[in-house]
Amino acid sequence: MEVKKKEVYIVPFVSYIEPTLSRVSQCDEIEIISRYKLTGIKYACIMNQFWKHKNHKVVFEAISKLKKSNNCPLTFVFTGKMEDYRNPDYTEYIKKIIDDNNLNDNIRILGFIERNEQLVIMKNASFVIQPSLFEGWGTVVEDAKVLNKTILLSDIPVHREQMNMKCKLFDPHNPEELAQLISEEMFIEHNDNIEFGIADMHKRAKEYSKGFERLLRDREGRNRWINES
Numbered sequence: 001m002e003v004k005k006k007e008v009y010i011v012p013f014v015s016y017i018e019p020t021l022s023r024v025s026q027c028d029e030i031e032i033i034s035r036y037k038l039t040g041i042k043y044a045c046i047m048n049q050f051w052k053h054k055n056h057k058v059v060f061e062a063i064s065k066l067k068k069s070n071n072c073p074l075t076f077v078f079t080g081k082m083e084d085y086r087n088p089d090y091t092e093y094i095k096k097i098i099d100d101n102n103l104n105d106n107i108r109i110l111g112f113i114e115r116n117e118q119l120v121i122m123k124n125a126s127f128v129i130q131p132s133l134f135e136g137w138g139t140v141v142e143d144a145k146v147l148n149k150t151i152l153l154s155d156i157p158v159h160r161e162q163m164n165m166k167c168k169l170f171d172p173h174n175p176e177e178l179a180q181l182i183s184e185e186m187f188i189e190h191n192d193n194i195e196f197g198i199a200d201m202h203k204r205a206k207e208y209s210k211g212f213e214r215l216l217r218d219r220e221g222r223n224r225w226i227n228e229s
Contacts, residue, residue, distance in 0.1 A: 014204045015142030024116050032120045036110055043075040045125040047140050050082045052090050055131040061175035064101040074186045081112040123147050127185050133172055148197035150190055152181050
């Protein structure tokens with residue numbers, strides 16, 4: 001039996017957040033940071049829904065290890081709804097990890113927040129942690145790249161495709177490795193060049209549009225050939 005080959009197109013999206021960022025004034029930014037009680041606080045952010053595959057567990061375990069070594073001057077800010085409809089008991093499991101390790105003073109769980117608020121909080125973070133066990137082409141990583149953030153990134157295939165020079169990989173099942181990366185980053189003064197991130201966003205958006213245009217053009221040509229045959 002003859003196997004027909006199919007054309008495969010890879011057109012990864014780009015997080016085009018410049019319009020949203022431009023609508024947030026400096027006063028808005030100050031108000032958002034103040035409202036969430038993050039003014040003057042050095043923090044890392046983790047921006048995922050509390051779903052099991054998002055792997056918050058490894059972050060909490062890493063924080064616990066840092067705390068036990070008296071090496072945790074950083075706050076960890078989490079956004080996302082604390083509910084996993086596929087795993088109803090997961091939220092209680094996460095709460096138990098937090099309580100058992102006495103982490104409430106080290107973390108802030110903000111819940112589900114507006115898109116502009118999410119970007120402001122990410123922009124003002126020292127760095128971003130993305131610990132997922134699996135992802136599509138993740139929005140969190142794309143947002144962080146535009147904001148030119150350092151990202152501590154779980155070592156999974158799609159993240160290897162998405163990563164740039166400011167990403168550092170860790171084994172998503174190894175809290176010791178994540179704790180080590182956090183301890184290295186928490187005392188660094190991060191200088192995020194948002195202008196560079198936005199320029200890179202424009203460049204990648206053009207590549208995305210060309211790839212999508214090629215997909216449509218090739219599909220149209222193939223359909224025309226089939227109709228005329």
